[in-house]
Amino acid sequence: MKINDEHLNELENEAIFVMREVAAQFEKKVILFSGGKDSIVLVHLAKKAFWPAKMPFSLLHIDTGHNFEETLRFRDDLAKELGIELIVRLVQDSIDQGKVTEESGINASRNKAQSVTLLDAIEELKIDVAVGGGRRDEEKARAKERFFSHRNEFGQWDPKNQRPELWNIFNGHKKMGEHFRVFPISNWTELDVWQYIMKEEIKLPELYYTHRRKIFERNGIYLAWAPFMQLKPAEKVFETNVRCRTIGDITCTGVTLSKADNLEDIISEIAATRVTERGGRYDDKRSEAAMEDRKKEGYF
Amino acid sequence: MGINGENQYKSLLRFTTAGSVDDGKSTLIGRLLYDSKSIFEDQMDHIVESSKRLGKEEVDLSLLTDGLRAEREQGITIDVAYRYFATPERKFIIADTPGHIQYTRNMVTGASTADLAVILVDARKGVLEQTVRHSFIAVLLDIRHIIFCINKMDMLGYSEDVFMKIREELTALSSKLKIEDVHYIPISAKHGDNVVKPSEKMKWYHGKTFLRLIETIKLNKDKNSYIARFPVQAVIRPLSEVHHDYRGYAGRVAGGAFCKGDTVTILPSMTRSKISGIDAMKKSLSKASNGDSVTVTLEDQVDVSRGDLIVKENELPESGQDINLMTCWFNERSLRTGGKYIVRNYSNETACIIKSVNYKMNIETLEKETANPEVSMNDIASITIRTAKPLFYDSYRKNNITGSLILIDEGTNETVAAGMID
Numbered sequence: 072m073k074i075n076d077e078h079l080n081e082l083e084n085e086a087i088f089v090m091r092e093v094a095a096q097f098e099k100k101v102i103l104f105s106g107g108k109d110s111i112v113l114v115h116l117a118k119k120a121f122w123p124a125k126m127p128f129s130l131l132h133i134d135t136g137h138n139f140e141e142t143l144r145f146r147d148d149l150a151k152e153l154g155i156e157l158i159v160r161l162v163q164d165s166i167d168q169g170k171v172t173e174e175s176g177i178n179a180s181r182n183k184a185q186s187v188t189l190l191d192a193i194e195e196l197k198i199d200v201a202v203g204g205g206r207r208d209e210e211k212a213r214a215k216e217r218f219f220s221h222r223n224e225f226g227q228w229d230p231k232n233q234r235p236e237l238w239n240i241f242n243g244h245k246k247m248g249e250h251f252r253v254f255p256i257s258n259w260t261e262l263d264v265w266q267y268i269m270k271e272e273i274k275l276p277e278l279y280y281t282h283r284r285k286i287f288e289r290n291g292i293y294l295a296w297a298p299f300m301q302l303k304p305a306e307k308v309f310e311t312n313v314r315c316r317t318i319g320d321i322t323c324t325g326v327t328l329s330k331a332d333n334l335e336d337i338i339s340e341i342a343a344t345r346v347t348e349r350g351g352r353y354d355d356k357r358s359e360a361a362m363e364d365r366k367k368e369g370y371f
Numbered sequence: 372m373g374i375n376g377e378n379q380y381k382s383l384l385r386f387t388t389a390g391s392v393d394d395g396k397s398t399l400i401g402r403l404l405y406d407s408k409s410i411f412e413d414q415m416d417h418i419v420e421s422s423k424r425l426g427k428e429e430v431d432l433s434l435l436t437d438g439l440r441a442e443r444e445q446g447i448t449i450d451v452a453y454r455y456f457a458t459p460e461r462k463f464i465i466a467d468t469p470g471h472i473q474y475t476r477n478m479v480t481g482a483s484t485a486d487l488a489v490i491l492v493d494a495r496k497g498v499l500e501q502t503v504r505h506s507f508i509a510v511l512l513d514i515r516h517i518i519f520c521i522n523k524m525d526m527l528g529y530s531e532d533v534f535m536k537i538r539e540e541l542t543a544l545s546s547k548l549k550i551e552d553v554h555y556i557p558i559s560a561k562h563g564d565n566v567v568k569p570s571e572k573m574k575w576y577h578g579k580t581f582l583r584l585i586e587t588i589k590l591n592k593d594k595n596s597y598i599a600r601f602p603v604q605a606v607i608r609p610l611s612e613v614h615h616d617y618r619g620y621a622g623r624v625a626g627g628a629f630c631k632g633d634t635v636t637i638l639p640s641m642t643r644s645k646i647s648g649i650d651a652m653k654k655s656l657s658k659a660s661n662g663d664s665v666t667v668t669l670e671d672q673v674d675v676s677r678g679d680l681i682v683k684e685n686e687l688p689e690s691g692q693d694i695n696l697m698t699c700w701f702n703e704r705s706l707r708t709g710g711k712y713i714v715r716n717y718s719n720e721t722a723c724i725i726k727s728v729n730y731k732m733n734i735e736t737l738e739k740e741t742a743n744p745e746v747s748m749n750d751i752a753s754i755t756i757r758t759a760k761p762l763f764y765d766s767y768r769k770n771n772i773t774g775s776l777i778l779i780d781e782g783t784n785e786t787v788a789a790g791m792i793d
Contacts, residue, residue, distance in 0.1 A: 078383040078462045087664035088623045091604040095677055095718070120664070122652040123617055124609035207453045214452045233450065235476060235701050237483040237789045238775050239623075240715055244784035258464055260455045 079267050082259050088239060089218055089255040090120040094127050096243035097200035101131040103371060106142030107318040108275055109204030112264055115273050116255060129156040133189050135181040135320045136163045142318060145276040160192040177301050180322040186369040190226040193250055200251045203371050208260045212363035218257055224248040226369035262341055269334040278315045281332045285310050292325040384585060387466040387481040389505040390491030395522045399560035400467055406567035407582060409456035451481045460586040475749035479699045479789055482512040486590050494523045494533055498540040500735035506548055507734050511697060513771055515551045515591045525559040529572040556581055599627030600773050601681040602717035607666050619650060619666035620675050625772035628660040634684045637675055638763040643684060644669040678719035680763045688765050688773060692758045695793040699751050702787035706746035713779040714758060717772060722759040729753040767791035
């Protein structure tokens, strides 16, 4: 498959420009790393933006404790290969300290609890900018997000009162205790990300390719089974060929039935799919404004 | 699966849409996404559900674009929303902006990154003051392609006479505003006429459908492309064993092109050197063109830092401390004549004071108001600023990057104004 690069080049140029603005305008800089494809692409762009110098970022991973093992291994290897600092903060610690109450019940997830751990890490490490892989095409509240997104001293996002962002001039001025979230791949779509991964030959965790896995179905979504997940009586675990379309916390990441074992086939599948990427995310199914509400509280 | 044919986007087109809710702007975008099969099943399910919950008789496609809770509750668009879709011909980024006068600043924001503007006109109402305002803003931001969609043709029996009359008025407006490339399409966003599919009801219209037009329109991408400009974002110094003496200047070419071996002048120091290399990670390039993010190395050890501008030796920009510009005011606190602000022109920041307001533009009548210099939120005015140190810039018409700036309030850190240098 030949990929015409013109639009990918433009998106890459824009993202690299944003990365360099981040480097110039902030002090303590991290890339929010989840082990998912978007954050892996971010790391690749950061590498390109500062080559041959080392990227001026650390990786920050908020670990829910419910991650795929492959993700964690991939994360450790990547940080080592790049020779950059990897900071891990555990949601379990926030739970143990009583800062957040663990959800219970059948749909229990630590997805929301991550915000608390993230904001604590930002405060503890005096992080003034966290670069994330959020994209505007993912979700309708994200469609309103800026490249440089201001967070007040409580880490909150105020969607109705955002700074105007014109041309490619980014205003990162802030007061003590406030921070920014920056989204260099705001203008990329899911398909752009996959095409870019193919064009740049970026290595991904094996989870994105077809593999045998134990899964079960809930409300029309296939979820990966893990020992800590509670099943409803009618739900049956079975093993089949699947791949992940997104990777997040196991409790809310849907998997796709697929035999695609290479990027070309994955891109074909995605181009033909009729459901959005987040359609398989259990965390967004909670209410119409689920994402907006989580983002206001400090979510990624 | 025709992946080879289907997913090679030939280019990227960024456009902005202006028009009030009543003009059917969100419906047009919804229709465009729906008929071009860019709406996914789960999104559609949501809209069907929400439409029912809001007690609407038909599926309301505008619900697709109104993403914030407050917007859905009030049925209005508050902020700029960005939408993405692609066809075999092109990839599109839509900046969907609210049309009411109190959101002029959002419209300016959306227009600042657009190649093309789509302006909706309600066929029942014809050219209104807001049509003038939307067109003026597009021209002010130097958008060179405008498509007027004359909407709600279904409510007027798809009459050719109605369309021709509005078209005539718009032609007069376009020549007054000196718009370079103008198109007119009669549509019904609600029923889909001439949006993606040609209208059965308007056989008298022989032009392209809206989608076909934006897929095929030839863009004047020559904007910014004559004079070479390279604003320096960061200095790259690895200080590693392998690259011990490497010293590169990272930035994005903001006009023209630079080649290896070009003699360049660095501003503000006015020192000269030659480009010894252009790097894009491990690739060594012989040329970097408008829009490319690269790292440039120079032959001589010269002093270059963030905020500097690299140009070709005999293509110097304008420079000075007293600068005239058109501004759009963004903040609730009105402009203070004599007030001090931070000014940011590409990667360069310095302090400035606003010396004078020359006139305020009445953007509905296009008249200049010199009697009332109060410039409040959403106002557009001509002002003069005095900067603490000289700026090196071009006029906005010549270069949208070196010719644009923002003003930042020192106390609140908010972006309070956008400026287009005369």
